[in-house]
Amino acid sequence: xxxxxxxxxxxxxxxxxxxxxxxxxxxxxxxxxxxxxxxxxxxxxxxxxxxxxxxxxxxxxxxxxxxxxxxxxxxxxxxxxxxxxxxxxxxxxxxxxxxxxxxxxxxxxxxxxxxxxxxxxxxxxxxxxxxxxxxxxxxxxxxxxxxxxxxxxxxxxxxxxxxxxxxxxxxxxxxxxxxxxxxxxxxxxxxxxxxxxxxxxxxxxxxxxxxxxxxxxxxxxxxxxxxxxxxxxxxxxxxxxxxxxxxxxxxxxxxxxxxxxxxx
Amino acid sequence: xxxxxxxxxxxxxxxxxxxxxxxxxxxxxxxxxxxxxxxxxxxxxxxxxxxxxxxxxxxxxxxxxxxxxxxxxxxxxxxxxxxxxxxxxxxxxxxxxxxxxxxxxxxxxxxxxxxxxxxxxxxxxxxxxxxxxxxxxxxxxxxxxxxxxxxxxxxxxxxxxxxxxxxxxxxxxxxxxxxxxxxxxxxxxxxxxxxxxxxxxxxxxxxxxxxxxxxxxxxxxxxxxxxxxxxxxxxxxxxxxxxxxxx
Numbered sequence: 001x002x003x004x005x006x007x008x009x010x011x012x013x014x015x016x017x018x019x020x021x022x023x024x025x026x027x028x029x030x031x032x033x034x035x036x037x038x039x040x041x042x043x044x045x046x047x048x049x050x051x052x053x054x055x056x057x058x059x060x061x062x063x064x065x066x067x068x069x070x071x072x073x074x075x076x077x078x079x080x081x082x083x084x085x086x087x088x089x090x091x092x093x094x095x096x097x098x099x100x101x102x103x104x105x106x107x108x109x110x111x112x113x114x115x116x117x118x119x120x121x122x123x124x125x126x127x128x129x130x131x132x133x134x135x136x137x138x139x140x141x142x143x144x145x146x147x148x149x150x151x152x153x154x155x156x157x158x159x160x161x162x163x164x165x166x167x168x169x170x171x172x173x174x175x176x177x178x179x180x181x182x183x184x185x186x187x188x189x190x191x192x193x194x195x196x197x198x199x200x201x202x203x204x205x206x207x208x209x210x211x212x213x214x215x216x217x218x219x220x221x222x223x224x225x226x227x228x229x230x231x232x233x234x235x236x237x238x239x240x241x242x243x244x245x246x247x248x249x250x251x252x253x254x255x256x257x258x259x260x261x262x263x264x
Numbered sequence: 265x266x267x268x269x270x271x272x273x274x275x276x277x278x279x280x281x282x283x284x285x286x287x288x289x290x291x292x293x294x295x296x297x298x299x300x301x302x303x304x305x306x307x308x309x310x311x312x313x314x315x316x317x318x319x320x321x322x323x324x325x326x327x328x329x330x331x332x333x334x335x336x337x338x339x340x341x342x343x344x345x346x347x348x349x350x351x352x353x354x355x356x357x358x359x360x361x362x363x364x365x366x367x368x369x370x371x372x373x374x375x376x377x378x379x380x381x382x383x384x385x386x387x388x389x390x391x392x393x394x395x396x397x398x399x400x401x402x403x404x405x406x407x408x409x410x411x412x413x414x415x416x417x418x419x420x421x422x423x424x425x426x427x428x429x430x431x432x433x434x435x436x437x438x439x440x441x442x443x444x445x446x447x448x449x450x451x452x453x454x455x456x457x458x459x460x461x462x463x464x465x466x467x468x469x470x471x472x473x474x475x476x477x478x479x480x481x482x483x484x485x486x487x488x489x490x491x492x493x494x495x496x497x498x499x500x501x502x503x504x505x506x507x508x509x510x511x
Contacts, residue, residue, distance in 0.1 A: 166319055167356035167415075171370035171422060172346030174338070181369055186360050 037247060044240045057233040060224045061241060064217035069245075071138055071216060072206045076199050078142035083149025088179070090154050101150065108147035114208055116144055121212050137209035145202055152198065156191035157183055192260065196253030200246050207242070217241060268294040269328075270426060270457050271316060276325035278311050278481075285311040286322070287481035293426075298458045298471045300489070303478035304504060309461040310353075312478065313428045316459070317341075317348045330425065346374050349419025353431040355411040357403040363390065363414045364399040367421045375422060382421075389417035393447045409440030416447055427451065429460040463508055477501050 048054040089101030108116065120140040125131050160183050168178035188195075210219035217238060225234035271293040278286040285308045293299050301309050314320040316327055318334055318341050327334045329344050358366050367386035371377045377385070390396045393413040403411050412432055419427060429448065433441040445467050452458055452471040460467070468475065468489050475492045477485040477500075485492065485501045493509075496502045 161356075163352060163354055163356035164358065167350075167352065167358070168370075170317055170319055170345055170348075170350040171418070172342045172374040173370060174342055177373050181373060182358055186358075189360070 037243070041240060041244055041247060044236070045244075048237055048240060053230055053233045054237055057221070057224055057230060057237045058241075061217050061221050061234070061237055064215055064220040065241070065245075067134075067214065068203065068206055068216040068218075071134065071141070071209060071214070072199070072203045075138045075141035075145065075206070076202050078138070079145035079149050079202070080195070082142060082146030084153050086146060086150035087153030087157065090150065091157065105147045105150050108144055113144050113205060114211065116140060117208055117211065133212045134209075134214050137206075137212050137214045141202065141206060141209065144205075145198065149195070149198060152191050152194050153187065156187035156194075159190050160186050189260065193253060193257045196256065197250070200249045200253070203245055203249065204242060270295045270330055271459070272326075272328040273312075273316065274326040274328075276312070276315060276327065277323045278308070278315055278320060279323045284481050286315065286325075288325070289478075289481070289483055291476065291483065291486065293457060293459055295457055296455045297473045298452045298456075298460065299474045299476060300468050300472040301459065301461045301476045301478055302463055302468075302504070302508070303476075303484075307478045308481040309478050310430050311481075313350070313430050313459065313461060316428060317345050317350060319350070342374070346370075346422055347425045349416075349422060349424035349427040351412070351415055351419055351427065351429045351432045353435050355403070355408070355415045355435075357411055357415055357418070359403050362400050362402055363395070363406070363417075366403070366414055367418045370418070371421050385421050386417070389421045390414070392420065393417045394443070407440060408436045409443045412436065412440075412444045413447055416444075416451075420451075426457045426459065429458065429462065431461050433462065433464055465509070477504065479504070 048058055086101045086104055089097045090105070092098045092101070111119070117137065117140040120143065121133065121136040125136050164182050164186070165178055168182045169175070173181070206216060207218040210216055210222060213219060215223075221234045221238040225231045228234075269292040271291075273289055273291045276286050276289040277284070287308075289308070289312060291299075301312065303309050311320060315322045316329075318327070318336070321336055329348070332340075332344070334341065334344060357363075358369070361369065364383065364386050367389055368379070368382040371382040371385060372379065375382075387396060387399060390399055393416050395410055395413055398406060398410055398414070403414070406414065416432075432448070433444050436444065441464065445464060448458070448460070448467060449471055458471075460472075462468070472489045475485075475487060475489050476483055477492065477496075477498075479500055484498050485496065487497075492501065493505065496505060
């Protein structure tokens with residue numbers, strides 16, 4: 001989740017002391033820990049693909065990659081919409097909207113994600129056999145992440161100085177116009193790295209939908225392990241697969257961040 | 265109330281929590297007049313300007329602009345604000361937009377002008393404030409003086425009937441103050457109605473028709489610049505003038 005899985009690769013290195021600024025990038029500044037992870041992942045892949053039992057586990061589990069990614073992407077898009085609306089709602093002048101938004105955020109924060117998934121899938125949708133489990137799982141993830149992203153968007157909007165809204169309003173813009181043209185473009189830019197990191201978290205948390213028997217990577221690994229009793233093969237391969245996806249995504253986020261900063 | 269008055273403020277009070285920012289201010293500004301407000305910091309100068317376009321809603325009292333009394337009706341306020349340009353101490357340009365986009369945006373969104381029309385007006389206004397070559401620069405690439413001039417162009421592009429200036433040069437380095445004051449002087453010479461919070465005495469001498477000395481949320485003295493400088497009536501005015509004119 002947002003709070004406890006920051007996977008940013010661009011945390012600031014300690015500032016070089018005055019007079020010691022290196023001309024290029026020094027060897028000690030390289031992210032060795034990251035290079036270490038990449039080496040471990042590559043080494044693991046060689047091992048998995050070369051070992052028949054591991055290879056077989058991988059052949060099974062890879063069927064679930066699409067489900068994991070599609071679930072994550074759809075849930076994330078829904079969560080962004082929900083989060084943006086809720087974040088705006090939390091700053092609304094309308095007392096009802098403000099409180100409804102606040103209640104949603106606090107309610108979701110107070111319930112473990114796993115419990116929430118059970119609740120949405122089996123209580124909210126009880127007796128609605130026509131709603132497939134995959135859809136329930138996506139809704140559960142979206143509702144959970146919507147609450148987290150609402151706080152991200154709210155922080156982003158509040159990071160924009162008051163003068164921006166005042167300048168926009170003094171030109172005759174309505175509140176909504178000022179939000180859309182002035183505040184949100186700057187706010188979203190500020191929170192893009194956080195949004196990227198939350199997507200990485202979403203991919204990992206999507207493994208929870210396996211409890212609804214949605215055949216994502218985790219569920220297939222469980223099925224494979226349960227029927228063959230090859231637990232190491234199933235779960236090592238599963239872990240490496242998740243790590244590969246999250247490391248790749250984090251690299252994309254970091255590269256994007258670097259590009260943003262270059263344009264500043 | 266005389267017919268010439270474009271702004272009429274009656275008995276304005278503004279309270280922030282327990283702080284009384286404005287304590288019953290009344291004034292009139294005639295069309296084409298340049299009124300300069302001076303006063304110590306915390307005297308309510310900025311609050312007064314911000315109440316005139318209802319960026320701050322007054323606690324009580326009346327503001328009339330062009331014969332219409334302002335209410336908290338948002339539609340009316342948006343229409344009135346489009347007619348009143350406000351220039352801030354800290355410029356408040358939109359950092360994610362180029363100078364040209366800063367000047368075109370409100371024209372398009374509020375005035376509903378076409379892109380071509382808005383850009384034509386924007387380039388004209390950037391020319392007016394003397395930096396047509398900076399149209400494609402972002403605020404972060406401009407000096408303070410250039411930023412403030414873009415901010416003035418942004419306000420002027422709406423074809424306002426009134427311009428409010430809230431200490432427009434006090435965040436600027438000395439060598440940039442002149443370029444902003446020159447733009448303001450030219451504007452005054454063109455007959456723009458201006459309400460200016462500033463302690464730039466050069467501007468006051470060259471352009472002010474009337475001076476208001478504000479202290480503790482009240483108008484202490486309101487008179488011509490000449491009268492205020494040569495023959496101030498109130499002790500507090502004398503004291504304040506002696507402080508700002510010392511150097």
